[in-house]
Amino acid sequence: MGFFTDLWESATPWSSAEAEAVSGGTGTDSTPAQGGEAGEGEAADKNASTSDNKDGDDDAEEPEEEEEEEELEDPQEKFQEECKESKQCSGPKHHFDECVERVTGASESEDKKGPSEDCVEEFFHLAHCANECAAPKLWAALK
Amino acid sequence: MLARSSCLRAAGAVRNGAVTVSKRAASTSTTEAAASPFRLNLAGGAATAVAIGSAAWYYHLYGPTAHAMTPAEEGLHPTKYPWVHSEYLKTFDHQALRRGFQVYREVCSSCHSLSRIPYRSLVGVTHTVDEAKAMAEENEYDSEPNDQGDIEKRPGKLSDYLPSPYTNDEAARAANNGALPPDLSLIVKARHGGCDYIFSLLTGYPEEPPAGAVVQEGLNFNPYFPGTGIAMARVLYNELVEYEDGTPATTSQMAKDVTEFLNWAAEPEMDQRKKMGMKVIIIGSALFALSVWVKRYKWSPIKTRKIAYNPPQMGGKH
Numbered sequence: 001m002g003f004f005t006d007l008w009e010s011a012t013p014w015s016s017a018e019a020e021a022v023s024g025g026t027g028t029d030s031t032p033a034q035g036g037e038a039g040e041g042e043a044a045d046k047n048a049s050t051s052d053n054k055d056g057d058d059d060a061e062e063p064e065e066e067e068e069e070e071e072l073e074d075p076q077e078k079f080q081e082e083c084k085e086s087k088q089c090s091g092p093k094h095h096f097d098e099c100v101e102r103v104t105g106a107s108e109s110e111d112k113k114g115p116s117e118d119c120v121e122e123f124f125h126l127a128h129c130a131n132e133c134a135a136p137k138l139w140a141a142l143k
Numbered sequence: 144m145l146a147r148s149s150c151l152r153a154a155g156a157v158r159n160g161a162v163t164v165s166k167r168a169a170s171t172s173t174t175e176a177a178a179s180p181f182r183l184n185l186a187g188g189a190a191t192a193v194a195i196g197s198a199a200w201y202y203h204l205y206g207p208t209a210h211a212m213t214p215a216e217e218g219l220h221p222t223k224y225p226w227v228h229s230e231y232l233k234t235f236d237h238q239a240l241r242r243g244f245q246v247y248r249e250v251c252s253s254c255h256s257l258s259r260i261p262y263r264s265l266v267g268v269t270h271t272v273d274e275a276k277a278m279a280e281e282n283e284y285d286s287e288p289n290d291q292g293d294i295e296k297r298p299g300k301l302s303d304y305l306p307s308p309y310t311n312d313e314a315a316r317a318a319n320n321g322a323l324p325p326d327l328s329l330i331v332k333a334r335h336g337g338c339d340y341i342f343s344l345l346t347g348y349p350e351e352p353p354a355g356a357v358v359q360e361g362l363n364f365n366p367y368f369p370g371t372g373i374a375m376a377r378v379l380y381n382e383l384v385e386y387e388d389g390t391p392a393t394t395s396q397m398a399k400d401v402t403e404f405l406n407w408a409a410e411p412e413m414d415q416r417k418k419m420g421m422k423v424i425i426i427g428s429a430l431f432a433l434s435v436w437v438k439r440y441k442w443s444p445i446k447t448r449k450i451a452y453n454p455p456q457m458g459g460k461h
Contacts, residue, residue: 003231003232006230006231006232006233007232009232071381072381072382072391072392072393073381073393074381074393074394074395075393075395076346076393076394076395077394096353099354100353100354103354103355104354107355116355117355118215118353118354118355118356118357119353119354119355119356120214120215120353120355120356120366120371121213121214121215122353123349123353123356123366124214124215124219124366127219127347127349127366128219128220128222131222131343132222135222135223135224135225136225138224138395139224139225142393142395142396142399143238143239143390143396
């Protein structure tokens with residue numbers, strides 16, 4: 001994580017990792033390029049990959065090819081939804097919802113008065129907030 | 144010599160000129176100010192008005208810049224993600240590169256070329272020699288002309304470049320509703336926001352565009368694409384590819400992997416550059432340390448000398 005731990009990790013000879021023969025496939029869990037265990041994105045790969053299908057039943061615990069039949073959930077979607085509902089994004093969410101209501105209401109009642117409006121900017125603000133909130137969680141969950 | 148004398152003469156002329164000018168100015172002010180202070184004030188006032196007016200006119204013409212961009216035209220700025228390769232002392236995640244190449248090959252390569260990447264450059268980065276050779280051999284390339292001058296096809300070699308999906312840009316446009324899928328070799332460097340932008344673009348397609356947004360025929364709503372209407376539809380869906388290392392192929396995982404791979408494609412020398420940077424720091428600091436010790440050594444006689452002054456004995460008593 002930190003600059004100095006990085007420095008230490010890359011300077012110590014014993015933390016060097018050999019690239020494994022890749023043709024075998026499933027065998028290599030730790031990323032060869034990152035000797036240490038405290039790397040940013042790959043925090044405990046195995047755990048991360050299994051926690052992705054937490055929603056599945058017990059048999060989905062092992063990420064093996066055959067048992068992936070359960071609907072795979074994208075962690076990004078999950079985190080973004082959570083973030084949109086969170087207190088952090090309540091402001092933009094409120095504005096977006098209000099805008100959607102106004103615009104759909106205006107298009108349904110046929111007597112259009114003002115210029116037609118869209119909710120793109122409100123959408124941007126909400127998406128920006130949700131992404132900022134979800135980004136670190138997502139990177140911890142992805143391999 | 145010549146130059147100097149002429150210079151001197153010129154300077155003399157200037158001095159003389161200045162003297163005459165000041166003389167004349169003095170004479171006019173004395174005569175006319177006495178005659179009409181009103182006309183002088185008028186002249187001064189008019190000159191000031193012209194100065195201020197022209198500056199104001201200039202500001203009116205060129206001062207305010209027009210900001211015609213709406214946020215939608217600019218596009219949503221991508222979120223910053225903590226990419227592992229952007230850390231100072233981390234290399235590329237080569238397993239991610241391998242997965243990313245798989246995504247490129249199975250998904251993107253049907254529309255996008257990657258024409259600056261030869262198979263040989265994958266060796267030792269994402270694949271072994273044998274794997275890369277086998278992949279190259281799956282494609283056919285033109286061979287050298289044979290004895291009859293005909294060009295035959297031969298299986299690919301390591302030195303061949305990845306094949307492009309279309310023979311030229313026109314064919315690519317024709318197949319994609321008029322939009323050209325750009326070559327992806329340098330795309331990470333060619334777009335503002337780099338990796339963050341590519342990742343956001345690939346994962347940013349909402350279920351449906353926000354209320355009231357106008358999406359042109361044949362385009363898809365993507366907030367990150369400037370103008371929000373992009374000709375490329377969403378391409379990544381969960382479990383589109385099956386990773387050989389068992390990583391769950393979610394949309395965001397595939398997008399992350401392919402983005403890292405494209406970043407490698409745009410800057411394959413990054414690992415080497417970081418290594419070289421370490422060497423420079425090591426050698427530089429070693430030489431600096433050495434120089435400090437050498438300086439200490441060289442200066443030690445000077446720093447440790449003692450200057451003594453013994454006043455001469457005055458002869459006799461005062």
